[in-house]
Amino acid sequence: MEYVDVAVIGGGQSGLAAAHALLREGLRPVVLEASGTAAGSWPRYYDSLTLFSPARYSSLPGMPFPGDPDRYPHRDEVAAHLTAYAARLATDLRTGHRVTAVRRDDADFEIELADADALAARAVVAASGTFGRPHRPALPGLDGFTGTVLHAAEYRRPAPFAGQRVVVAGAGNSAVQIAAELATVARVTLASRAPVKFARQKIAGRDLHFWLRHTGLNIAPLGGLLRRPPTQLVIDDGRYRASLAQSAPDRRPVFTGIDNAKVCWADGTREEADTIVLATGYRPDLPYLAGLGDALDAAGHPRHRGGASATVPGLAFAGLEWQRSLSSNSLRGVGRDAARIARHLAAHLRSR
Template identity: 90%
Template sequence: MKYVDVAVIGGGQSGLAAAHALLSEGLRPVVLEASGTAAGSWPRYYDSLTLFSPARYSSLPGMPFPGDPDRYPHRDEVAAYLTSYAARLDADIRTGRRVTGVRRGDAGFEVELADGSALAARAVVAASGTFGRPHCPVLSGLDGFTGTVLHAADYRRPESFAGQRVMVVGAGNSAVQIAAELASVARVTLASRAPVKFARQKIAGRDLHFWLRYTGLDITPLGGLLHEAPTQPVIDDGRYRAALAQGAPDRRPVFTGIDGAKVCWQDGTREEADAIVLATGYRPDLPYLAGLDGALDAAGHPRHRGGASATVPGLAFVGLEWQRSLSSNSLRGVGRDAARIARHLAAHLRGR
């Protein structure tokens, strides 16, 4: 069995940031990416997706995002950036390597792969993100809905919904973006438990992310205070607020149930629907840690303090939502958390 310093599970933005930080600490990571390219989930997002943050705030350590720093890069630009970043890293990045299990071993950990092979690692960084575990809320009757049900993770473009009656469930950025896009070809309702909140994309001529950094909310644990809000605001340049005001899409409280092809609204009316799109977020995708006693709680969430496992020495996480701050799971913030975790693991390994 081959031995490595640190096995980094996931080769997207979090895994690449972790590899960069570990190299800076003098460690030799091996990055294990399940897909065929080191770009994480970006190639699989919906076609029209663009970043909410300008390019100047959307890069990983050591490589600025190319081009106009004030533009908002498209999905494909981000995927290309990550691929280029991976190519420039002096790291062992292995694509097509899906991790199926991690357990304790003589070196620290044994990492099992889908092809039946394994490697021994002194430490492990779980950086596999959330895209592989879409969250589907409990909606009465959803299993019996006779129309199309899909999560935002499987949505790509609006054309196949032309002329249909579509319900988009959610109130976040993706929900509002997808609903507004679908409203150009279909009759769409945005159904959410709470009203949509908006944050202006530009304030006093500066992008919101300038102010988040200026105030420290984006880069310090203080930003975690925003996590307590019942709903997170949708970053908007005005187009989405206008779309809702014009009823394209309209917004209603989420339906109380589903009966066959019909949704049941809170006022007692029933309406036929062709499709339901669940833009209801994601959860940490960490099934390979189930065999490490205490690493995850009953809901599959990691037990950690700022990314360092609270229960398993030598295990760490990068790219968790709200890991330490508002920007922890974003291109603009993951590098800071990765550097902290790399220092933690380097100290742990020196002390062994």
């Protein structure tokens, strides 16, 4: 069996940042990526997606985004940037290697792969993100809806929904962006438990992320206190607030029930809908850790302290939402957390 220093599971932004940090600690990571390219989930997001942080704040460690640093890069630019980053990274990156299970083997780990021989590793970084585990909440009557239900992970572009009656469930950035885009071709309602809360993209001529960085709010170590942010804020340059003000889409409280294809609203009205889009977020995609005892809680969330496993020595996580700060699962923040877990794993391995 091949023996490696550290197995990094996932070759997206979190896995690449982790590999970079581990190399700086003198370790030799092997990055295991299930897909055919090291670009994470970015190629699978909806076509119009752009970052809401400028290029200058959206780079992985050691490689700035090319071009105008104040622009907001498109989905395809991010995917290309990650691919270029992986090509420059002096590490063993293996695409088409899907991890199916991680088990303890005395002080080490055994990594089982779907289409390759197993590996042994001294340490493991779980950096497989969340895109593979879309959250589908139990909304009232949703299971009985006879129209089409899809998650935002499956949405690509508005054209297939032209002329439809569409309900988008959610109140975050993706929900509002998808709803506003669909409203250009369909009649759309944004259904959310609370009104949408906006944050201005620019304040006094500076992008919001400038102020977050200079106040330290984007790096505040709050991950141990909050698994999810207390309030979802939609970062807006004014377009989305204007769209909602013009009822394109309109916004209503979440439906109270569904009768076949009819959506039942809180005011007692009922109307037929063609499609419900669940823009309801994601959860950590870590099924391969189920064999590590209490590495995960009953809901599948990792038990960790700042990214270091609280229960399994030698295991760490990268790219978790609110791992340590509000930017932990973003391009602009994952590098800081990766450096921290790399130091932790290096110290752990030296102590063995």
